[in-house]
Amino acid sequence: MAQKGRWTATERSRVSRRRLLRGAIVGGGLSALAFAAACSGDSDGEAGSEQGQAGSADGTATKTAGTQEAKPGGVLKTPLAYDPETLDPIRTKSFRTSVVAAYTYSRLLRFKTGDGEPSDGSVVPDVAIKWEQPDPMTVIMEIREGMKFDQRAPTNGRTLTTEDVTLSWEKYATESTYRSDLVHAANPDASVTSLRALDDKRIEIKTAFPDAQLLPVLAFPFNFWILPKEAFAGGFDPATTMRGTGPWTLESYQPSVALRFKKNPNFYDAPKYPLADAIDVPIIVDNAQAIAQFQAKNLYWGGVPVIDIASLHKDLKDTRVDLDPPTTSGNSISFSWRESNPYRDKRVRQAISMLIERDTFIRLFNDVEAFESAGVKLNTYWNSPLSAGFGPFWLDPKSDSFGESGKNFKHNVAEAKKLLAAAGYPDGFEAPFTFVAGTTYGRDWGQRAEALMSMLSQGGIRTKANAIDYTSVWIPQYLRSQGDFDGMAMYPNGARGDPGQWVGVFLASSGANNQSGKMFPELDSFIEKQRGELDRDRRIAVFQDMQRWCGENMPIVPQAGHTEVPGLSWKALHGPEQYSAWPGDSYSSGVDLYPYYWLEDSLRG
Amino acid sequence: MDSPAWRCPLRNYIIQRLALTVPTILGLTVLVFFLLHVVIKTDAVDIMLAEYGSADPELAQQLREEFGLGGSMVTQYLRWLGNILTGDLGTSLFTKRSVASELATRMPTSIEIGVGALMLSTIIAIPIGIISAVKQDSLPDYVLRGSAILLDAIPGFWAATLVLVFGSVWFGWAPPLEYRSLWEDPVANLKIMITPMILLGLQPVGRMVRLVRTQVLEIVRQDYVRTATAKGLGWRPLYTRHVLRNALLPVVTVIGLQLPRLIAGTVIFETVFGLPGVGRYLLDAVGRLDYPVILATNLVFGLTLILANLIVDVSYGWIDPRIRFS
Numbered sequence: 001m002a003q004k005g006r007w008t009a010t011e012r013s014r015v016s017r018r019r020l021l022r023g024a025i026v027g028g029g030l031s032a033l034a035f036a037a038a039c040s041g042d043s044d045g046e047a048g049s050e051q052g053q054a055g056s057a058d059g060t061a062t063k064t065a066g067t068q069e070a071k072p073g074g075v076l077k078t079p080l081a082y083d084p085e086t087l088d089p090i091r092t093k094s095f096r097t098s099v100v101a102a103y104t105y106s107r108l109l110r111f112k113t114g115d116g117e118p119s120d121g122s123v124v125p126d127v128a129i130k131w132e133q134p135d136p137m138t139v140i141m142e143i144r145e146g147m148k149f150d151q152r153a154p155t156n157g158r159t160l161t162t163e164d165v166t167l168s169w170e171k172y173a174t175e176s177t178y179r180s181d182l183v184h185a186a187n188p189d190a191s192v193t194s195l196r197a198l199d200d201k202r203i204e205i206k207t208a209f210p211d212a213q214l215l216p217v218l219a220f221p222f223n224f225w226i227l228p229k230e231a232f233a234g235g236f237d238p239a240t241t242m243r244g245t246g247p248w249t250l251e252s253y254q255p256s257v258a259l260r261f262k263k264n265p266n267f268y269d270a271p272k273y274p275l276a277d278a279i280d281v282p283i284i285v286d287n288a289q290a291i292a293q294f295q296a297k298n299l300y301w302g303g304v305p306v307i308d309i310a311s312l313h314k315d316l317k318d319t320r321v322d323l324d325p326p327t328t329s330g331n332s333i334s335f336s337w338r339e340s341n342p343y344r345d346k347r348v349r350q351a352i353s354m355l356i357e358r359d360t361f362i363r364l365f366n367d368v369e370a371f372e373s374a375g376v377k378l379n380t381y382w383n384s385p386l387s388a389g390f391g392p393f394w395l396d397p398k399s400d401s402f403g404e405s406g407k408n409f410k411h412n413v414a415e416a417k418k419l420l421a422a423a424g425y426p427d428g429f430e431a432p433f434t435f436v437a438g439t440t441y442g443r444d445w446g447q448r449a450e451a452l453m454s455m456l457s458q459g460g461i462r463t464k465a466n467a468i469d470y471t472s473v474w475i476p477q478y479l480r481s482q483g484d485f486d487g488m489a490m491y492p493n494g495a496r497g498d499p500g501q502w503v504g505v506f507l508a509s510s511g512a513n514n515q516s517g518k519m520f521p522e523l524d525s526f527i528e529k530q531r532g533e534l535d536r537d538r539r540i541a542v543f544q545d546m547q548r549w550c551g552e553n554m555p556i557v558p559q560a561g562h563t564e565v566p567g568l569s570w571k572a573l574h575g576p577e578q579y580s581a582w583p584g585d586s587y588s589s590g591v592d593l594y595p596y597y598w599l600e601d602s603l604r605g
Numbered sequence: 606m607d608s609p610a611w612r613c614p615l616r617n618y619i620i621q622r623l624a625l626t627v628p629t630i631l632g633l634t635v636l637v638f639f640l641l642h643v644v645i646k647t648d649a650v651d652i653m654l655a656e657y658g659s660a661d662p663e664l665a666q667q668l669r670e671e672f673g674l675g676g677s678m679v680t681q682y683l684r685w686l687g688n689i690l691t692g693d694l695g696t697s698l699f700t701k702r703s704v705a706s707e708l709a710t711r712m713p714t715s716i717e718i719g720v721g722a723l724m725l726s727t728i729i730a731i732p733i734g735i736i737s738a739v740k741q742d743s744l745p746d747y748v749l750r751g752s753a754i755l756l757d758a759i760p761g762f763w764a765a766t767l768v769l770v771f772g773s774v775w776f777g778w779a780p781p782l783e784y785r786s787l788w789e790d791p792v793a794n795l796k797i798m799i800t801p802m803i804l805l806g807l808q809p810v811g812r813m814v815r816l817v818r819t820q821v822l823e824i825v826r827q828d829y830v831r832t833a834t835a836k837g838l839g840w841r842p843l844y845t846r847h848v849l850r851n852a853l854l855p856v857v858t859v860i861g862l863q864l865p866r867l868i869a870g871t872v873i874f875e876t877v878f879g880l881p882g883v884g885r886y887l888l889d890a891v892g893r894l895d896y897p898v899i900l901a902t903n904l905v906f907g908l909t910l911i912l913a914n915l916i917v918d919v920s921y922g923w924i925d926p927r928i929r930f931s
Contacts, residue, residue, distance in 0.1 A: 083889065085699035093653035093699055177668075180659040187661060222657060239701040255700075255707075256881040257784045282782040286877040288766040289780070292773035298782055471894060475655050476646040494658070505658045512660035 070574065074599040076276045079284040079293070079303035083256050088238040089225040090171045095587060098221045103261050103279070103590035104150075104244035106226055108141060108165070109219040111497065113592045114580035118325045121391055121582045123219045126591075127160065127226055127245070128203075136210035136534065141203050148266035150243040154235035155228045157266055160245055162197035168226045169195040178222045180512070181501065184208045189510055210532050212539055213500040220497035221588040247274045247595045258282040267595075274595035294568070300603060301569035301576050309568045310370035319568055321376050322576040326562035328389035328495040328502065328584040333452065333557040334515035337483030341431075344519070347423040349554035350408045351416035352488075355459045358382050358409065361451060361560040365444055368563060376566065382409055383558035384547040385507070386499055389583030392540055393499040395547040405551030409558075416459040428460020432487035436474050437467035441492040449490055452559070463488070482509075483517040490559065491515055497584035499543060503527050507555060516555035523555055572600035615922065619915065626911050633907045634689075637900060638682050648674055649698050649894040672698050672896075685900060694904075695897030697890070704901045707886060712905070715875070715882035717787060717794075718801055719868035725806030726813060727860055731853075733810075734817025735844070741822060749814065757811025761870075764804050765877040780878050801874035808870075809863050816859055820852035827851075854924055861917030865910040 082096045089101035108128040112119050128141035143162060149155035173183045173195075180187035184207070191211035198204050207214060218224055226245070231238040242250040247269065248261035259281040263274045282299075284290045290303035291312065301322075304312055313319050333352065335343035342348045362380040363369065371378050381388035382397045395402055397409040407415075420428060433456075435449040442448075446467065453463040466487070468474055478489055493513070496502040505511045508527045509518050516523055526546035533539040550556075565583075569576045575597030581589055642648075650668045654661060669675055673684060688695060694704040730753075737749045772778040780800055785793040824830060825848055833843055872884030883902060890898035921928045 085697075086701055088701070091701070094656060175664075177653055177659055177661070177664065178657060179664065180661040186663060187659075254784060254881060255702075256711075256875075256885055257879060258782060280782075282879060284782075284879055286766075286769075286879075288769040289877055289879060292769040292779040293782065295773040296777055296779035298779055471647060471652065471892070472645040475651050479655055480660070511658075512654075513658040 070275050070596075070598040071600070072275045072277075072598065074276050074604045076279040076573075076594060076597055076599070077298060077300050078279070078281060078594075079290055079299055080259070080281050081283075081285060081290075081303065083283050083285075086239040087242050087250070087253065088227075088231075090168065090176050090227060091239070093177050095222055098225075099587050099590070100259065100281075101225050101242075101244075101590075102221055102246070102588035102592070103248040103259075103281075103594075104242040104246045104250055104264075106147070106160075106245045106591070107219060107221070107224060108226070109215055110221075110588060110592065111216070111219050111582035111585045113596075114325075114582070116578060118391070118580055119582040121216070121584070123215045126219075127165065131215075137207045139205040139207075139214065140198065141205070142201055143203065144268060145201075147245050147268055149228050149245055150249050150264070151266060152243065152249075154230045155243045158228075160226070160228070162200055162203050164229050165203055165226055166195065166197050167229045167232050169224065171227075171232060172224050176223075181217050181220070181223055182214075189504060189508070210534055212531055212534055213498050213504075216498035216584075217501055219585070220501065221585060246591050248279060248590065251278070256283055261590075269595065275598040276594075279594060297570065297603065300573040300599070301567060304568045306566060307367050307370075309566050310367060310374040310376065313376070313568055314374050318571050320571045320577060321371075321374070322567045322569060323376075323378070323564040324567065324580045324586075325391075325583045326381050326387055326389040326564060327586070328387045328497075328499075329562075330383045330385050330387045330493045330502065330506070331448075331559035332385060332491045332493055332506075332515060333488050333559055334491045335483060335488055335556070336486050337517040337519055338486065341486060342423065342425060342429055343488075345423045346553055347419040348425070349557060350552075351419040351423070351459055352456060352461065353408045353554050353557045354410065354412045354416040354419070355455050355461070356452065356557070356560060357411045357455055358560045361448075361455075362563060364451065365448060365560075366563040371566065378563040378566065380561060380563055382561040384409075385493075385550055385556055385558040386502070386543070386547060387495075387562055387583075389495070389562065390499045390502075391583075393543045395544045397547075397551060401544075402551060403548050405548050408551050408554065413458050420459060420461075425460070428462060430462045430464065432466045433463035434466040434468060434478060434485065434487060434489040436470045436490075438470065440470040441490075445490070445492075448559070452490070479513060482514050483519070491556070495584055495586070497582070500527070500531055503546070504531075520553065520555050522549060523553075570603060572603040574598050574600070615919065619919065622915050622918070626908070629911060630904065630907055634686070634900060634904060635682070637903045638685070639678065641894065641896060641899060642678050642681070645894065647894070649896060650674065652893050653699075685897075689901075689904070694901040697898050698895050699893060704897050707898075708883060708901065708905060711881055711883045711886050713786065714784075714880055715868045715871045715884055717798060718805060718871045718874060718880070718882065719864055721798060721802035722806035722808075722867050723860065723864055725802060726809045726863070729806070730810045730813035731817055731856070734814045735821055735849070737814060737818045738821035738825070741818075750818070753811040753814035755811070756807050759807075761804060761808055762873045762877065764807070765801070765874060768800060768804065769877070782879065784879070784881060797878070797880070801871070801878050801880065805867060805871060805874055809859075809867070813856065813859060813863075817852065817856055820855055821848060824848045824852045850924060854921065857920055857924060858917050861913050861920070862910075865906060865913050868909060869906050 080099065084096040084100045085094055086092050086097055087100060089097050089105055092098070106126045108126060109123040110126045112122045112124045125144065127143050127147060129144040130142040131139055133139050143160065143165065147160040148157050149160060151157040173179055180190055182190050182192045184190050184193045191207035191209055191214055192205055193208050194206045196204055227238055228243055230236055230243065236243055247264055247267045249264045251260045251262045253259050260278065261281065262278045263276065264270060267273065284293065284303055287305045290299065291308055293299045294304050295316065309321060313321050335341070335349065337344065359380050366378060368378045384395055384397050386394045388394045397406050399406070420426065433449065433453050435445060437446065439445070449465065453465060456463055478485055493502070493506045496505065504527060505513055507516050507523055508514060509516065509524050523546070526542060526549065530539050530542040530546070533542055567576060575593065579593050579596055581592045585592065649672065650665050653668065654665060673681060685695070694708070696703055697707070733749050733753065737746045740746045781793070781797050784797060787794045830843065830847055833847055869884060871882050872888050874880065875882035875885040876888070886898065887902040890902065
């Protein structure tokens with residue numbers, strides 16, 4: 001194909017890590033802040049300029065070049081690894097619904113799709129076609145004209161209005177379990193105090209404080225989806241069916257079995273996009289089933305577990321390995337802040353960090369050697385604690401710019417022992433090491449714990465495994481304990497769309513799943529400062545300072561890091577090799593990626 | 606057996622057993638309810654908010670009120686029981702769909718797999734058990750018994766995985782992804798269900814083969830069998846009229862009790878093969894403490910077990926005319 005290969009495995013060896021991140025670094029700061037320029041969207045769709053990308057009328061304008069040979073039609077087939085509990089993205093309690101919502105519903109904004117290189121994380125229009133910021137605590141958005149809902153009753157293809165937006169907001173602000181991301185009344189750290197219609201084309205968002213995270217958090221797919229007003233007036237049950245404005249319409253849904261979507265003729269990019277006529281989404285929970293269905297060409301991409309990709313790629317010559325940038329999650333080893341425990345001394349925390357062989361750990365749990373034997377090169381990226389998935393916000397602990405505290409990330413048993421001795425533990429110490437048993441946090445979570453405990457033992461830290469149940473022990477006793485437990489615990493800190501959102505939940509003393517307790521007022525200062533910093537470059541600088549500080553003080557010890565994220569697809573499917581989602585937003589591929597996927601005849605049956 | 610004198614005690618027996626169902630089911634629901642609320646020190650709302658990491662005490666309180674998680678546990682239980690008595694099984698906390706309608710949709714799938722598996726295992730196990738007994742301590746006996754023990758030892762999830770992996774690698778086969786109910790499209794339904802039915806059905810075969818063999822061997826040593834043989838009764842009438850009828854009594858008990866076990870045990874196969882059954886529904890609910898679903902599903906499973914027991918007991922009278930109910 002004539003398209004520029006993105007992360008196709010066979011070409012990967014020619015692509016440097018620098019290039020991997022360059023795309024994100026160039027423009028990624030925009031993700032955080034379209035405010036940076038207090039920008040109003042430029043509706044001419046011109047790609048290239050930062051403002052043009054952030055406020056483009058057509059966030060997909062660059063797709064044309066990438067799909068010159070694209071053949072419309074056919075049915076895409078990709079699995080979903082879970083059953084969405086409900087189809088209502090506002091009243092859902094789970095990300096599983098957000099994934100499905102992205103096929104049919106729209107948000108005010110969404111993250112830009114990476115095209116030929118990683119997404120820069122900027123926000124692009126969805127329902128909101130333009131936005132401006134008349135003052136630091138007000139955003140005015142203009143909604144896209146002629147955006148139509150599903151042709152079927154009760155929406156009957158009517159045009160989306162500001163009333164749909166405000167009614168959806170009211171429901172979100174009172175009932176969504178995700179509202180604490182945005183609604184100030186629910187969470188003092190969230191900024192939005194009101195969202196109202198100024199007229200039939202414009203809405204106004206008021207915030208309690210200048211908020212650099214507002215636009216990316218609005219774009220984050222767990223949050224604010226716009227449903228038609230009929231969903232709130234009994235016109236249809238949004239828990240069981242969907243009537244949206246997105247690229248697809250829901251044709252059928254069999255709980256626990258499958259969803260089927262058809263191309264939405266009313267989508268604002270139609271008839272050009274989606275390219276495919278329909279997309280079948282079987283719900284496949286079992287890995288063996290996913291592999292069998294992929295081999296039988298009943299699935300074209302997705303579903304194959306990472307651990308099986310390399311071997312399957314070797315066996316199936318018509319397949320391709322596509323690499324996406326690292327996720328924005330950042331697992332950690334977190335500490336007890338009880339006085340009886342040794343972790344209040346930063347030398348102990350630094351020593352623990354130095355005992356982790358990061359590259360070994362990452363390579364082991366990402367099956368790097370198997371990929372290398374299949375000709376696929378995966379790089380390792382250390383979390384700082386921010387993940388490399390955050391692009392320009394991430395400061396590489398291996399780099400010189402990380403400064404002196406970068407040494408605390410390097411494996412150094414001798415230095416770790418010296419630090420422990422200086423802290424009063426020349427013979428090390430004993431400590432419980434807690435982790436969730438089973439597969440709640442991935443099937444290798446227990447093995448990760450074993451590897452970490454083994455590494456800690458090199459420095460004389462004699463850990464005792466404490467494998468606990470997620471529901472009955474982890475949630476009530478650990479998840480929100482803020483360090484009120486004994487020993488160390490492994491925390492899974494999930495992906496977020498914006499780094500401020502991530503540190504706000506996991507590191508800020510007011511964060512819901514905060515692991516730094518109330519121990520680090522300096523850390524809170526960094527978090528508060530980045531949030532109020534509307535200038536992109538200065539905000540990045542705050543994040544970089546914060547990471548250097550974390551390297552020195554280790555409020556949590558990052559659990560190593562990531563590689564690129566590999567996926568397996570049939571070569572006759574086009575799209576995955578070219579387009580990628582912003583790493584903090586892999587949940588809304590239904591709108592961000594799949595409209596641009598297309599099939600060669602061999603997969604059209 | 607057909608006389609009114611027989612029917613009347615049977616009716617009384619059934620009524621008595623059904624009456625005993627009430628305290629049994631009450632005990633089951635009390636046990637499940639309090640285990641869920643006492644042993645597990647968290648609730649569904651905590652799980653909902655924990656998944657994403659949002660701290661929202663006001664919403665948590667709002668959700669607890671909405672879900673009826675306020676008040677003492679006794680009050681909550683009585684409220685739930687009151688709803689059950691009016692035929693309301695509740696609404697899933699997560700899906701917002703009626704539990705009764707979900708069970709009505711999903712139960713046929715699980716029953717179909719369970720019944721199909723039971724039929725298959727019975728059809729396979731009884732002849733093998735008889736052959737094994739007739740050919741006692743011969744090569745066929747060793748082979749058949751060895752195979753039965755092997756089947757007993759194979760975990761269902763492993764067998765299912767092997768079938769999928771080797772089916773796709775060797776034959777490019779994968780089970781159909783689109784589910785069709787038995788009434789909607791019987792042929793398509795059979796294509797989907799036959800593999801899990803066979804896999805599930807193979808599991809109890811080992812136990813049943815050994816049981817049939819033991820029972821047959823025990824019966825053929827009885828005096829009346831020896832007498833019948835001495836009188837020159839042929840092999841076929843001897844076994845059909847005298848041996849099997851008596852040997853199958855405990856086997857029927859086992860078969861009857863297997864049914865609810867198989868229905869409840871379909872979860873692995875429903876998960877692996879993507880079938881919309883009750884087992885998977887319950888498993889998902891347990892993971893997120895979806896109380897109405899867990900309680901209602903356990904209630905249904907409990908009733909199925911009691912009903913199966915009752916049917917087994919009643920069937921004794923048909924199999925062995927000497928048995929009388931009083």
